[in-house]
Amino acid sequence: xDRMLVVVFDNESKAYEGRKALMELxxxxxxxxxxxxxVVKHPDGTTKVQQSDDGARLGTVVGTALGSLIGxxxxxxxxxxxxxxxxxxGVTVEMNKVRIGEDFIADVAEVLLPNKAAVVAxxxxxxxxxxxxxxxxxxxxxxxxxxxxxxxxxxxxxxxxIKADLAQIxxxxxxxxxxxxxxLQEKINxxxxxxxxxxxxARERRQAAEREARAKAELLKxxxxxxxxxxxETHI
Numbered sequence: 001x002d003r004m005l006v007v008v009f010d011n012e013s014k015a016y017e018g019r020k021a022l023m024e025l026x027x028x029x030x031x032x033x034x035x036x037x038x039v040v041k042h043p044d045g046t047t048k049v050q051q052s053d054d055g056a057r058l059g060t061v062v063g064t065a066l067g068s069l070i071g072x073x074x075x076x077x078x079x080x081x082x083x084x085x086x087x088x089x090g091v092t093v094e095m096n097k098v099r100i101g102e103d104f105i106a107d108v109a110e111v112l113l114p115n116k117a118a119v120v121a122x123x124x125x126x127x128x129x130x131x132x133x134x135x136x137x138x139x140x141x142x143x144x145x146x147x148x149x150x151x152x153x154x155x156x157x158x159x160x161x162i163k164a165d166l167a168q169i170x171x172x173x174x175x176x177x178x179x180x181x182x183x184l185q186e187k188i189n190x191x192x193x194x195x196x197x198x199x200x201x202a203r204e205r206r207q208a209a210e211r212e213a214r215a216k217a218e219l220l221k222x223x224x225x226x227x228x229x230x231x232x233e234t235h236i
Contacts, residue, residue: 002034002147002216003125004069004100007140008111008118012040014138015117021134022119029227030130034216035066036121039073043114047074065100065147065212066122072105073112073120104145111141122147124216159198166191 007022009015015038026033038050049070112118119140125131128144135142169191173184 001125003123003144004065004147005121005123005131006108006118006143007135008116009140010116012117015119017138018119018135018140021138022121025130025134032124032220032223034122034219036119037070038117039070039120040117041112041114045114066120070120073108100145100147108143159195159202162191162195162198166195
């Protein structure tokens with residue numbers, strides 16, 4: 001099951017130990033890590049985000065749900081000077097993009113206090129035991145939430161509403177007197193611009209979801225090939 005994972009530690013050093021342990025679980029096949037980062041909250045409330053060393057392998061994934069979650073947790077004003085802003089580039093802070101509930105964000109915020117640090121990751125796991133055992137042994141507090149399916153309902157509703165308004169104004173335009181047509185045409189042009197913008201956003205959202213699915217499938221394929229090669233070596 002695909003999940004968003006946040007493990008909060010008492011300090012930055014422990015968080016890096018947690019990240020290392022998480023990647024060891026990925027290497028041995030216990031879980032699959034699609035993207036991860038370490039988030040450090042300073043005493044003054046500013047936050048440092050450290051992108052994973054291998055984040056480039058799945059940049060398209062890191063830039064969606066995971067990046068949006070980090071954006072929600074820290075907010076633009078919470079970033080420490082010198083933080084790798086490229087990691088959060090293009091993040092739109094929208095709950096439907098993060099694909100988890102507001103209550104999860106609130107739960108994490110209650111635990112991720114100043115002077116603490118966290119490993120934030122998007123993972124796939126069949127069982128919670130491996131991660132819980134590993135992280136709790138390091139003193140980490142584990143929070144996780146299953147990712148919901150990507151939904152386009154909100155954009156579809158906006159598009160339908162704009163189309164309805166546009167149809168009505170066009171109908172009025174067809175019956176209007178000459179002096180009214182110019183004003184109605186202006187409204188038609190404005191609504192059409194809004195419609196095109198919403199259609200573009202919907203296309204971009206669907207394309208991002210497709211890229212994420214392809215990236216995850218490719219990662220799992222690579223891991224399966226590595227596991228098969230290792231198995232073959234043991235039988236030689």
